[in-house]
Amino acid sequence: MDKLFLMDLTELKFDQLNDNAYDVIIMSHIIEHLHNGDKVIEGILSKLKPNGLLYVEYPSVKSVNLPSMRETLNFFDDPTHCRLYDVKEIYNLMMKNKFSMFRCEIFKRSFILFDQF
Secondary structure, eight states, X not given: OOOOOOXXXXXXXXXXXXXXXXXXXXXXXXXXXXXXXXXXXXXXXXXXXXXXXXEEEEEOGGGXXXXXXXXXXXXXXXXXXXXXXXXXXXXXXXXXTTEEEEEEEESSEEEEEEEEO
């Protein structure tokens, strides 16, 4: 790692990051903590190099039905969770921005890998 970027993602200011600079961006368990996670995804897409990959992982809708107790995978067990995202919503957002789904797995969490087309 060459540099650490600290920023408030809810502000949607990504000026610290260069456009067309990254081969891969990993967003693992970030968007569920944001009311505007969809806008954050859109805001960082220009930071990927052509043919870059975006990895997004977040709790799936199925997680609301898991047993609830301390340190489990139930969405509502984490008080910092703000919003539940559906795979279709994220997929449509990415298609609108000229990305396609490369791979998707859904169980207790959703994991989606997108590439540009």
